[in-house]
Amino acid sequence: MAKLEVDAEPGEVGFDAERLQRVGAHFRRYVDDGKLAGWTIAVARRGRVALLEHHGLADVEAQRPVTDDTLWRIYSMTKPITSVAALMLYERGAFELTDPVSRFIPEFADVRVYAAGSAANPSTVPAVEPVRIWHLLTHTAGLTYGWHHAHAVDEVYRSKGFEFGAPRGMDLEAACATWAGLPLLFQPGSEWNYSVATDVLGRVVEVASGKPFDAFLADEVFAPLGMDDTAFWVGPDDLERLAALYVLNPAGGLLRNAAMGDAATREPTFLSGGGGLVSTAADYHRFTQMLARGGELDGARLLGPHTVAYMTRNHLPGGADLDTFGRPLHAESAFRGVGFGLGVSVVTDAAAGKAVTHDGEFAWGGLASTAFYVDPVAEVTAMFFTQLMPSSAYPIRPQLRSLVNQALVG
Structure with a gap:
């Protein structure tokens, strides 16, 4: 089982410790105000974790707190994993x-x-x-x-x-x-x-x-990276670790969505590379570190650095952004100044997007308000895990980024 723990004092990796505390303080209010059940946040720089915090409940009805090993439905954060798997095959000459x-x-x-x-x-x-x-x-x-x-x-x-x-x-x-x-x-x-x-x-x-999709991911991605808790469903022995899925209650507060949430407790017939995986913060951290390090982690290389660089550049024709090239969709992330690579969004013009970040930051999130980003310029990775649908309910992703970046001082 992958472990995630703080292994750097904020100042060691260029964060102001007091400013970094603003991240958790801000999102604790979401829980205290009844907007989220609970969450996990992890922020790392140069591969070292400077912030790891949990707050609130993984399951409100059971009064079960969020812990290090809470399992989260990552929904569309499955997409970058599937994209990496495809690019691994591209590197082997399986297709152009x-x-x-x-x-x-x-x-x-x-x-x-x-x-x-x-x-x-x-x-x-x-x-x-x-x-x-x-x-x-x-x-x-x-x-x-x-x-x-x-x-x-x-x-x-x-x-x-x-x-x-x-x-x-x-x-x-x-x-x-x-x-x-x-x-x-x-x-x-x-x-x-x-x-x-x-x-x-x-x-x-x-x-x-020539392998079932789940077997390919397990053998070629999860095993080399030590992502032992990432899979398409949660077996009976691990159900107590699975966070509950919630939606906004029109009358205020949260409603449990058992109909969709319970799908993660059954072995699926349909293996969704677009949204089917369940994972932990520790596992997904290892995936983000592999990308941040150019395709390699702890001696396991999934992709070459040139492939990762190619994956995380804008591939929209003419260098367009999603605001001009994309269909208008209700989304919590701005489309202006953001392009799209091979499985991830890519910031192409931070000034146009009106967000304090760096060009080249790549990211994606999931239906239940989970999110990650990798900023190669600042050498920062950040992740947010919760279980609230829809992901557009609150501006969690831009707030996470601005709160992390305001704490960077070196």
Whole structure:
């Protein structure tokens, strides 16, 4: 089991100790005011942890506190892990980033693109170019999510049972085949839209590696990094460690979402590379440190440093940001001055984004308000874990970043 503990005094790594205490003080108010059940925060610089704090409850009903080994549904923080897995195969020559997805999932050979009409009767046109691997990595494939509720194609997804996850009993192979038969939102490569693309990428990993997706992650990513607590579900022996999942109560406070939360307690048929993993702060810290160190941690190298540098640069055409190239979505993170790499957001113009950070910072978060970022310029990594849906409920991510950065003095 990975361990996470403070191993540096703040001043040793360039933080003002008193200012760093503002991070926990600020987020403790979220718990004290009933906005969050509980959380874990970890901040490191140059690989050394200067702040590790827990506050509140992992399970309000059971009065169980957040602890070092609390298990969190990381939802879309699964995406960078899946992207790393795919890039590991790219490094081994399994595919080119420009390869058509149909090489691995034949159903993607004849995709069509929404042109007009309702969800019940959409008109479509042929795709002018294939959906390619890099489209999946950058969310420019034209795929979508049913839960966006922003377009007729989103409604088509919901009508097929795809809102959060896949219909009960459907596996990843069948889900990808179904998505390939639905209209794309736009021509591949022409726009950015957050989507099931990373789930499709997980299927590419399966086919290209010849191993089930969960087995590939366990053998090639989690075992080398010592991420022993990261998996697609929580077994009976570890249920007491799993945090409860909450949503905002319109009348105030929190409501437990057992319907979605309990999905993590059953072995899934659908292995979601876009949102299926459960992890601990200690495990995910090891993943962020691997990225911060250019693909290697404690002698285990998953990616070459040039690949990590390539992954964490902006890949949107023409150097565009998400504000100009992306579909407008309700999000807690600003799109202005932020591009997208291969599985992570990338700050391209901090001044445009009106956030005190550095160009080159890369990040992502999850549906239940979890978040991480890596700032290569400041040599800082930060993580926040809680279990509140939706992630746009509060500005946790920008506040975390500004509070950490104001404590940096050296």
